[in-house]
Amino acid sequence: MSRITALAYRIFLQIARDRRTLVLIFLVPMLVMGLLTWLLRSEKQPFRAAVIVPDKGGAMMGDLLRELLVQNARVKIIAGITEPGINEALEDGRIQAAIVLRGADLEELKTGKRAELKVVLEGSDPMSSREFLQQLQRLQKPLLDTMRGLLSLSDENAQMLAPPELNLVFLYGGKDFGETDYFAPPVICFVAFFFVFIITAVSFLRERAQGTMERLLASPLSQFEIILGYLSGLLLFALAQTAVILFFVFYLLKIHYLGSIASVLVVEFIVVLGASNMGIFFSSFAKNEFQVAQFIPLVVLPQVLLSGMLWSLETMPKALQYIAYALPLTYANLALRNLMIKGFSLAQVLPELLALLAFALLMTAGSILTIRKFGAIN
Amino acid sequence: MADEAIVRLEGLKKRFGKIEALKGIDLEIPAGITYGLIGPNGSGKTTLIRILAGISRPSSGAAFVLGRPMPDRSVAASIGYMTQAEALYKDLTVEENLRFFGRIYGVSGALLRQRVDELLELVGLSDRRRSLVDEVSGGMRRRASLACALVHRPRLLFLDEPTAGVDPELRIQFWNYFKRLTTGGVSILVSTHHLDEAGRCDRLGLLREGELLKEGVPEELRREAQAETLEAAFLYFARRRSP
Incomplete structure (x- = not known):
């Protein structure tokens, strides 16, 4: 028994004397856990997107889409980006995605025409791209429901209002990245x-x-x-x-x-x-x-x-x-x-x-x- | 050139923080001899040799080797340095170690091959040349270490306690190597705390606590101290210095 304690005591002495080991034994776990918790608990920076509506008639649906994105998805809407400037804004990182909404004129929608939703993604980070697209998919239903309400369509006509056609464009990477x-x-x-x-x-x-x-x-x-x-x-x-x-x-x-x-x-x-x-x-x-x-x-x-x-x-x-x-x-x-x-x-x-x-x-x-x-x- | 001093120290001091390892040493070592640096552990022998080998810088004063103030890389090729530790790559073979040290001193090709063969022959390691250093005995490593300090044919050899912890037989062998080297024109500065070896040196410097107590030919030192042995002479000079 005393032989074992002699050995244990020696090891205790050696570790206790090595100050750096002591510091590390206690500091490193705290450092790692602290960093991890900070990373995981902190609010993720919102996804930056622009919603561009080139034709006048679609302004209402555009506003609705922006509102839904801000409220229901963690997206920050960046204003002041025009359609020809999309690639530049994606490249310099001002936005991570741009949504171009076309053919969203209310009168035309009533006749059953589908609006077109073109999504241009920066795409180099496949995970955030995918997350954004999923959020966008989820917004389709509330978007349509609200539109139906606004247009006060009868039940029969409501079926006519089809979801917008989704069209994906990647600046980098691609669907299979x-x-x-x-x-x-x-x-x-x-x-x-x-x-x-x-x-x-x-x-x-x-x-x-x-x-x-x-x-x-x-x-x-x-x-x-x-x-x-x-x-x-x-x-x-x-x-x-x-x-x-x-x-x-x-x-x-x-x-x-x-x-x-x-x-x-x-x-x-x-x-x-x-x-x-x-x-x-x-x-x-x-x-x-x-x-x-x-x-x-x-x-x-x-x-x-x-x-x-x-x-x-x-x-x-x-x-x-x-x-x-x-x-x-x-x-x-x-x-x-x-x-x-x-x-x-x-x-x-x-x-x-x-x-x-x-x-x-x-x-x-x-x-x-x-x-x-x-x-x-x- | 032969009569010129190969090593000259002028008020050489070295401090490590508060500790003064060398307290102002003046010394001249003539060429072509074996000079013994004698002193107990901690007397400053290694510190002095490291300064002469150009590894460490003097705190004040100066150390000249072949007329150049150290550290000076231009004399490095003329110096062979054998450290107290074996200082070999254990995961390389004896021969690979020799070749490496030869090449960093600029020896290569057929000349290197010839020197390596000669040296392995000299230290009796020809048959173990392909053994990993890790696998050979302590004595063999010592011999290999000495050979590594010689591949570039230095004019000057600094040996830091080459015989510390070496069995008597190998110690005699080592001193025979040294003899052969000095006969070949190499100057040797060797440190030791074995006083029985000191008698084989041409001149001796007695070092204690960073001071050069006495310097001269062994026989004269003994006579001046009226001592039977060098050991007694060393004690005599040590006592005289610190009353």
Whole structure:
């Protein structure tokens, strides 16, 4: 018995002495649960839509539709968008969908003509598109009922009033784009980021622990060469990994994608550049492999929750969006989704690429500092 | 060049926070000899060697190696450095370790192959060259570690306690290697806390608590202290310094 307590006491001492573990044991669950609750409990940002009625006679039905959308569906009506301006407004994100109502003249409807409801969707987030369409379907019945009331049609004539014809147009994606198409791009860069970060952090840590770092520092290698050497060695595996994932995802899982594989690899390259330097930088805050493992919840979890991987940025509360825009994977996800779902060119995702590059440079500065520090302090 | 000092220290100080690890050391080491840095653990031997190897920066004063103030990467290729720890990649073979260290010093191709063969022969690891470092004995790792410090044919060798924790037989072997190297024109600075090894050095520096107590030829040191052994001489100089 006393032998068991000796062992238990020793383990208690060791964990109690490792302050970081203590902090993490209690802090990480709270951090994760807190973030999750915030994400799940907070009111989703409403879906932004415009309702455009080109012909005068349809104004009444248009107003009714807007009212129903605001009251019964979580939709925010954006005014001031005209039919020729729809694509522009969808592209710059002012709206996520536009509804164009045609042939809704009351007199014509009485004769049994059907109105046309053209819905133009931004479409890169299949889930919110689908949610919006479902809400729109649900509104058909109250819309018709109210119309019948307004037109004070007799029962017989009421049957004549047919639901409007629904006509879907997608700016990006399409009807057959699903969740997997939406999740594939972030998963691709998340895997590479995670893999490279952990491997670099652990191998750099080992370099220090086994004393080979001393030899490297005494050699003619410059700090820059050390970083470049690490990067090149890892890059081979990271890019090969990406290539395999892409092949698997595109050819075996049949994920929809537009754009070129080469541009996906360019984004991956910058992500890996940042991740490997982050690994070197963060390794200086870890004394052993165990402490590297502790980075996982701190570095990885917030990015999984907030980078737009699972929750689209647009639906997040504003405060969380600010945090999200401080995370590197947010930009990687934006860039890859634009490339793969919207078929953008690299030039069109330049802002995201620059943000990723800035992160990579920041981490490179950190890793150079880290390598210098080994010499100066030890 | 032979008569020029390969290492020159001028008022060399190193501080780590409040602790002063080196308290102003002046020293000149001539070329072509084996210089022994003697002192107990924590006396500043490793700190001094790390500064000379260009890894650590002096807090004040200066350390010159081959006439260049350290740290200076341009002399790195002339220095061979064997750390106290084995400092090898355990998941690589003995030969792969040697090749790696050779290549980061710019040795490659046929020359590298030839040097690796020679060195494996010298340290008696030819038949274990394809073994993972993880799988060979502690003594073999020590020998491999020494070989790694030699692949680029340095003029100068800094050895930080190469024989600490090494069995007597291998210790004798190591000192025989050192002898062969100095005969070949290599200058060696070796730190140790084994006083029985100190007698095999051409000159000695006695280091204690960051101060150079005494410096000179072993025989003279012993005579000056009127001591039978170097051990007694060390104690004599240590006592004289701190009354």
